[in-house]
Amino acid sequence: MPAFSFTSLRPRLRLSATASAGLIQLGLWVVLAGFYFAWNNRPNFHFAGPVWPLVALQMGFAVLLFNALVYLIIPRWLLRGRYGQALLGAVGLLYAFQSWMYAGARLALAYLPLDAVMRRTLHGFYVADFWPTLLSPFGQLRVLMGMLAVLLFPVLISFLAFALVVERRRLHLERHHLALELGYLKSQINPQFLFHTLGSLHRLTRARDARAPDVVLHLADLMRYTLYETDAECVPLARELEFMADYLALERLRHPATIEIEHTVTGPVGTQQLAPLLLHPFLERLFATLDDYDNDTTPDQSARLTSHVQVSPAAVGLTLTRTTAAARPVGYRTEPAVAAARRRLALHYPGRHTARISEDAHTVRVEVHLQLPA
Numbered sequence: 001m002p003a004f005s006f007t008s009l010r011p012r013l014r015l016s017a018t019a020s021a022g023l024i025q026l027g028l029w030v031v032l033a034g035f036y037f038a039w040n041n042r043p044n045f046h047f048a049g050p051v052w053p054l055v056a057l058q059m060g061f062a063v064l065l066f067n068a069l070v071y072l073i074i075p076r077w078l079l080r081g082r083y084g085q086a087l088l089g090a091v092g093l094l095y096a097f098q099s100w101m102y103a104g105a106r107l108a109l110a111y112l113p114l115d116a117v118m119r120r121t122l123h124g125f126y127v128a129d130f131w132p133t134l135l136s137p138f139g140q141l142r143v144l145m146g147m148l149a150v151l152l153f154p155v156l157i158s159f160l161a162f163a164l165v166v167e168r169r170r171l172h173l174e175r176h177h178l179a180l181e182l183g184y185l186k187s188q189i190n191p192q193f194l195f196h197t198l199g200s201l202h203r204l205t206r207a208r209d210a211r212a213p214d215v216v217l218h219l220a221d222l223m224r225y226t227l228y229e230t231d232a233e234c235v236p237l238a239r240e241l242e243f244m245a246d247y248l249a250l251e252r253l254r255h256p257a258t259i260e261i262e263h264t265v266t267g268p269v270g271t272q273q274l275a276p277l278l279l280h281p282f283l284e285r286l287f288a289t290l291d292d293y294d295n296d297t298t299p300d301q302s303a304r305l306t307s308h309v310q311v312s313p314a315a316v317g318l319t320l321t322r323t324t325a326a327a328r329p330v331g332y333r334t335e336p337a338v339a340a341a342r343r344r345l346a347l348h349y350p351g352r353h354t355a356r357i358s359e360d361a362h363t364v365r366v367e368v369h370l371q372l373p374a
Helices: 006-013 017-039 052-078 083-111 116-127 130-134 137-206 212-229 237-254 280-293 336-348
Strands: 259-266 303-312 315-324 353-359 363-371
Touching: 017 052, 017 137, 052 083, 052 116, 052 137, 083 116, 083 130, 083 137, 130 137, 137 212, 137 336, 212 237, 237 259, 237 280, 237 303, 280 303, 280 315, 280 336, 280 363, 336 353
Parallel strands: 259 303
Antiparallel strands: 303 315, 315 363, 353 363
16 A cells, blocks of 8 residues: 555645635635724723624625725726726725615614614714715715724735735746746657658668667657656656657667767766756757758768766756767757747746857857756
């Protein structure tokens, strides 16, 4: 029987965005209720009887205020430059506060057994002079000043909660962007490399070359990894290095006479994790740019490529060098796949990586170093 671990419970404990927002709001209302009970029991504002009717009225409008600010006035009007609508919404909330407290106070006075001080408070603040105050601009100003002490706390919470919502959406978009970039890299790697390899396989099978079965096995491993194992946020470093070795083995079969390939790995490869297909684009584009410019008019298509991976428990480094006998156009640095790989490095390992590329007509050198998470 496998050992129990909390990681096995993670899929069962995931909540939808709606459920998470509901739980956050519930926690806020519990805190706010405690604040209102403390506020209405302060030494200079104390009631002999229960204060829950007044707290219920204040809590009810706080819920309305919070949702109006977070889901309507701030995101849809204020932040979109619709200041007139935002101002009308704020005025509407002012009138809604008076109407809510007036109706609630009338009901409480009519149907609840309140002590005398509570009755005078509800009647004096929210019932008496309701209509004259509702129609007077100066009366609205007094109401606004009076409600600030009660509603300042939920207003601050509203802006804080909206900031958290915005941050959560930003993180979600960033994760989605990373997923799209990974999909883009996979879509670039799979078809181009697959077509080149199938062409080489066709030539080998027609010539009954003994290397054809090895091409098929390496290609199957590469496709299995890119299609089924790279959806996770991180993969074992050992598996990524196996993918690199399979890729280089195929390139040796595709270019047995023109490209000399040397690949070494030093250092302990254990349980280190890194983002999938993070280093491969740097290597793949070295071969792809050779294929792009190789033709019958090229006087010498020979090249030498060295790949060295230096592994430590908390870091990994990749050094690639490609030397060609014939001059090649300088354009490796501006390759879209290389630029995308550098962006992924910056997003996955901000402040914890370096990527240096130098090139001329005969030599391209790539040095990538990144610190792995603990």
